[in-house]
Each structure stands twice: as C-alpha cells, then as structure tokens.
Amino acid sequence: DGGITQSPKYLFRKEGQNVTLSCEQNLNHDAMYWYRQDPGQGLRLIYYSQIVNDFQKGDIAEGYSVSREKKESFPLTVTSAQKNPTAFYLCASSIAQYTEAFFGQGTRLTVV
Amino acid sequence: AQSVTQLDSHVSVSEGTPVLLRCNYSSSYSPSLFWYVQHPNKGLQLLLKYTSAATLVKGINGFEAEFKKSETSFHLTKPSAHMSDAAEYFCVVKKDGANNLFFGTGTRLTVIP
Numbered sequence: 552d553g554g555i556t557q558s559p560k561y562l563f564r565k566e567g568q569n570v571t572l573s574c575e576q577n578l579n580h581d582a583m584y585w586y587r588q589d590p591g592q593g594l595r596l597i598y599y600s601q602i603v604n605d606f607q608k609g610d611i612a613e614g615y616s617v618s619r620e621k622k623e624s625f626p627l628t629v630t631s632a633q634k635n636p637t638a639f640y641l642c643a644s645s646i647a648q649y650t651e652a653f654f655g656q657g658t659r660l661t662v663v
Numbered sequence: 664a665q666s667v668t669q670l671d672s673h674v675s676v677s678e679g680t681p682v683l684l685r686c687n688y689s690s691s692y693s694p695s696l697f698w699y700v701q702h703p704n705k706g707l708q709l710l711l712k713y714t715s716a717a718t719l720v721k722g723i724n725g726f727e728a729e730f731k732k733s734e735t736s737f738h739l740t741k742p743s744a745h746m747s748d749a750a751e752y753f754c755v756v757k758k759d760g761a762n763n764l765f766f767g768t769g770t771r772l773t774v775i776p
Contacts, residue, residue, distance in 0.1 A: 555706075584764075591672070593753060593766040594707075609763075641706060650695045650714060650757055652764060654706035 554578065557642050557655035564629070564636065564662050572627045572658045574642035581647040583625035587611060588639040588657075597640075600625055601647055629660065637662050667756045669767035677775045682726075682741040684770045686754030689735060696737045697755040697764075698728055707753065713737060724748070749774045 555576045564570045576583065582601050586594040596609030600619040614633025619625055625644075629636045639659050643652040670685040688694060695714045699707040711722025718730045724747075728739045737754060754767040 557706075586766075591768060593768040594764075595766075596763060599763070639704075643707075651697060651709050651712050654699075654708070656706045657704065659704065 555642060555644055555653055555655035557640075557658050559658060560656065562658055562660045564660060566662055567631045569628055569630050570660065572629070572640055572642075572660070574625045574627065574655060575623055576625075576642075576644045576653075576655075577623060578644055578646075578653060579622070580644035580653070581622070582645045583619070584643045584645075584652065585609075585615070585617065585625070585627045586641045586643065588641060594641065597627065636660055667754050667765050667767040669752075669754050669770050671770050672768065673771045673773070675773040675775060676744045678746055679743050682739070682744045682748065682772065684739040684752050684754075684772065686737045686739065686767060687735050688737060688754070688756045690756060690758065692758055695757040696728075696730060697757070698722065698726070698737075698739045699753045699755060701751045701753065701769075703750075710739070710752075744772075744774045746774050746776065748772060 558573045584599040585597040588594050595611050597615050598617040600606035603622050606617050606619050616628045641657045642655040645652040667688045697712045698710040701707045710726050711720045713720050713730045721727045726741045751769045751771050753769050756765045
C-alpha cells in the first residue's frame with residue numbers, strides 16, 4: 552500500500568536533548584512537508600522540500616532542522632534550541648505539479 | 664497574500680440534521696481550496712478540493728462544498744450528519760504554483776445522538 556509513515560507515534564524527550572522524527576513515503580512524491588499542530592492554531596509549516604537535497608524554511612523553522620538525502624525520506628530534528636517543542640507533528644507529501652497533500656498519522660512529542 | 668478564516672471554532676449538530684462549516688478565504692490569485700478532516704490523534708484526510716473546475720465540489724462521505732468567488736467563501740456542507748462525522752475540519756488554501764498550504768484554525772464538529 553502506498554502512503555506516508557511517521558514514526559514513532561508517541562515520543563518523549565528530556566529537556567536539552569535533540570530528537571529526530573521519521574517520515575517516509577512510497578508515493579514517489581517530489582515534495583515533502585513538516586507541520587506543527589497546536590490546539591486552536593491549525594497547522595503551521597516548519598520546513599518543506601521540493602526535491603532531493605533541497606529544502607526551505609517555513610513559518611516556524613527556528614529550533615528545527617531537516618535533511619532530504621533520499622526522495623522517500625524527510626526526517627525532522629527537534630533541537631534543544633526549540634523553546635516549546637511539545638506538539639503534534641505532521642508530515643505530508645505531494646506531487647509537485649499537483650495540489651493536494653497527503654498526510655502521515657502524526658507524531659506526538661512531549662518534553663518531560 | 665493568502666489567508667483562510669474558519670468562522671466557527673466549534674459546531675454542534677444533532678445526528679441526521681444538516682452540517683454547515685464555514686470558510687472564507689483571501690487570495691490575490693485564483694486559489695486552490697481544500698477541506699481536510701482530522702480524527703483525534705490522526706493525520707489529515709482530504710475530503711474534497713476545488714481547482715477552478717466546477718464550483719460545486721463533491722467529496723467523500725457525502726460532503727460537498729461550493730466555491731463562491733463573489734463571497735470569497737468555500738463552505739462545507741452535508742445533508743445529514745452521522746456520529747462518525749465528529750472530528751476537526753480544516754479549510755485550506757493553496758497558491759497556484761507554490762508548495763505551501765495555508766490552514767484555517769479548524770472547526771470541531773460535535774454530533775449529538
């Protein structure tokens with residue numbers, strides 16, 4: 552089955568630690584995205600990538616980093632510089648020339 | 664600039680009655696518009712999309728939306744609510760040619776038995 556897989560589903564991090572969220576897609580999509588979701592705020596774009604080895608900052612990139620070494624994979628690292636990392640993180644992908652995005656099931660990150 | 668406003672943060676309907684979730688957008692260009700649904704602790708699922716074809720768009724699960732350029736609206740409707748429709752709904756606008764989606768803040772739909 553084609554789709555987007557995010558792992559893990561739940562993640563706990565101690566303050567001051569970096570943590571990496573995985574996102575893999577087998578849809579052969581060129582574009583991939585990371586969003587952060589907080590209650591009552593909808594989704595906000597962290598980073599996006601239109602092609603392998605290229606990515607752009609979104610609206611709230613501070614404290615996050617990404618890589619796009621393979622078309623299928625777009626991992627997100629939440630660094631210790633991110634002041635309030637507890638949130639629900641969603642990965643998405645789309646065919647560059649089309650318009651709708653397909654979403655993974657999300658990772659809920661909690662800082663303890 | 665693009666933005667999208669969902670006029671109600673919470674809508675409550677009785678099972679079997681109509682659903683109306685309101686969305687207004689602003690865009691300098693001819694936009695692409697979407698409605699997504701999110702069940703608790705899940706990802707987003709596309710309900711329907713408008714991409715400058717027919718103004719009345721039919722989606723999955725009996726939902727539909729009408730694009731009204733004069734009113735800059737893209738309201739989501741369903742004739743009869745089911746319990747399984749209880750979820751969060753997001754109206755989304757995308758600028759043509761750009762890889763960015765602008766999300767509304769969401770409307771939580773509650774369905775009362």
